[in-house]
Amino acid sequence: MVAVRVNPLPLLVGLVLLTACSGGGGTPAAAPAPSTSAPVTTTSAAASSSVASPPPVPSTSSAKPAVPVVTGKVVVLDPGHNGGNASHPKDINRSVPAGRGEMKPCNTTGTATNAGYSEHAFNFAVAQEVGNALAAKGIKVVYTRTNDTGVGPCVDRRAEIGNDAGAGAVVSIHADGSTSAGAHGFHVAYSSPPLNAAQGAPSTRLAHALRNGLRADGFTTSTYIGSAGLSARSDLGGLNLSTRPTVLVECGNMRNSAEAALMSSAAGRAKYAAAIAEAIEAYLA
Known part of the structure; x- marks a missing residue:
């Protein structure tokens, strides 16, 4: 069921100040039937947005070993949410299987x-940059959504895309929205048990590879969820329904001013993408 297409549409930057993607109390928005969102390979660069005086991009003083070129592998990138979700609450709130006998919103x-x-x-911008970097190494990249203006797909369909592709790795890319005082840092979630x-x-x-790669590039592990940048989860449908190696990366807290500025800058997104791509390559090598 995996289709391949080359030109993702432009990104749409929405003004949605809602719940964190790790789970919270915002009002979800809609997604049409999951089958309408076909996976594709894209090569376009992500759009950028700026915030006044972003902080310096994290860096490390020690040189990292070169990652070998990996060919003949398939990676599925899952940019969380979608730009049209907020305008389709009925569709996006409908219940779908989420694994472990549970049903959750689409x-x-x-x-x-x-x-x-x-x-x-x-999420979409970083996924595009990660995909471009992986494709340059001979890796086939499949996306769970092809633009940032649509709705969905539902979490069960996102997992299905990775399963159908026979992916060597599935990485779902997100950012968190915790309002806890001082909450910052990234974490990587995986299905457990x-x-x-x-x-x-x-x-x-795969979770350790992503954690180690982000940390090696100077990103700080989460101060408010998980342990040492890792978070075992049993409630995430995209992880529960996967039959391929799968993780979900929360790149940081968008409600933290320093991390928000970093995520809102082109340089910051490029730094996140480079760390994620290198970690995936290291895992596949």
Whole structure:
């Protein structure tokens, strides 16, 4: 069921100040039937948005070893949420299977910075840059959505795309929206307890690779969720329904002023994307 297309549409930056994508109390927005969102390969660069005086991009003083070129692999990138979700609450609130016998809303709107830069736009922009970097190494890249103006797909369809592609790795890209004082930093979620072999050692190894890669590039691990940048989750449908090695990366907290400025800058998004791409390459090598 995986289609391949080359020209993703422009990004739409929404003004949605809602719930964090790790779970919270915002009003989700809509997604049409999941089958309408076909995965594709894209090569366009992500759009950028600016915020006054962004902080310096994290960097490390020690040189990292070169990652070998990986060919013949398939990676599915899942940019969380979508730009049209907020305008389709009926569709996006409908219940779909979420694994472990649970039903959950099809999708949600995601969060945004206090200045209005939306998570869905950030997710899509970073995913495009990650995909371009991986494609340059000979890796086939499949996306769960092809633009930032549509709705959905639902979480069960997102998992299905990764399963159908026979992905060597599935990485869902998000940003959080915690309003807890001082909350900042990234974390990587994985399904636990595992429901199949792929959710066991392969997914935990992928989670460690992403955590280590982001930390090596100077990003700080979360101060408010998980432990040392890792978070075992049993409630995320995209992870529960996957039969491939799968993780969800919360790149940081959009309600933290410093991280919001970083995520809202082109340089910051490029830095996140480079770290994620290198970590995926290291995992596949």
